[in-house]
Amino acid sequence: MTEAGVQNRSVFHYPVRVFYEDTDAAGIVYYANYLKFAERGRTEWLRHLGYDHIRLKRESGLVFAVRRCAADYIKPARLDDLLDVRTKVTKVAGATIEMAQDIYLDDTHLVAVQVKLACLDEAGAPMRMPAELRQVLRGTE
Numbered sequence: 001m002t003e004a005g006v007q008n009r010s011v012f013h014y015p016v017r018v019f020y021e022d023t024d025a026a027g028i029v030y031y032a033n034y035l036k037f038a039e040r041g042r043t044e045w046l047r048h049l050g051y052d053h054i055r056l057k058r059e060s061g062l063v064f065a066v067r068r069c070a071a072d073y074i075k076p077a078r079l080d081d082l083l084d085v086r087t088k089v090t091k092v093a094g095a096t097i098e099m100a101q102d103i104y105l106d107d108t109h110l111v112a113v114q115v116k117l118a119c120l121d122e123a124g125a126p127m128r129m130p131a132e133l134r135q136v137l138r139g140t141e
Contacts, residue, residue, distance in 0.1 A: 010140050012045040012087040016103075018077050029077040034111045035069065038101045041085035042115075049136055057122065060130050067096065067118040075110045077103070083110070092137045094128045095119045 022033045046052060056062045077083055084104045091098035096118055103111040121127040129137075 010088055012041070012048060012140075014041040014044045014085045014087065016040060016083045016085055018079055018081045018083065020079060023079050027079040029081075031071075031073060034071060034073070034077075034103060034113070037083065037085050037103060038087075038113045038115065041087045041101055042099065042117075045087045049140070051133055051136070056133070061121050062127060062129065062133075063120050063122060064097075064117045065120055065124075066115060068114075068116040070114045072112040073110075074112065075105075075108060077105055077110050081105050089137055089140045092129075092134055094134070095126050097129075097137060 016037045018029055022029050024030050043053065046056075053063070082105075086102045086104065088100045088102075089097060090100050096116055098114070098116045101113040101115060102109060103113070119127050119129045
């Protein structure tokens, strides 16, 4: 696996260890927890780019919300596995970001997540992303 929080070309890698609380009685990761792992990957990717959620909200009033999410569960992860959440921007528009997030165990592809984020103001209304952020994100496509 790639070093924690490293961006290779256009893919950001984020390691996640599977804890007991992430699993069901059989020791297999509960399906909804993969979405939490993906969220952590997106959050740390944004922080890696220098735009954490607090800064964006404070400086521009921007917050993100998941508009659409689809997950394909290919193989299960188990207790104590060290997963690699790979995040890649696939499309940047004025008020949306589309991403592909793939979760791996070593070289085994476990889960594929497609997510579309909406940019909102603090009241929940659609908002264009600041031009500087849009430019940085387009550089990761």
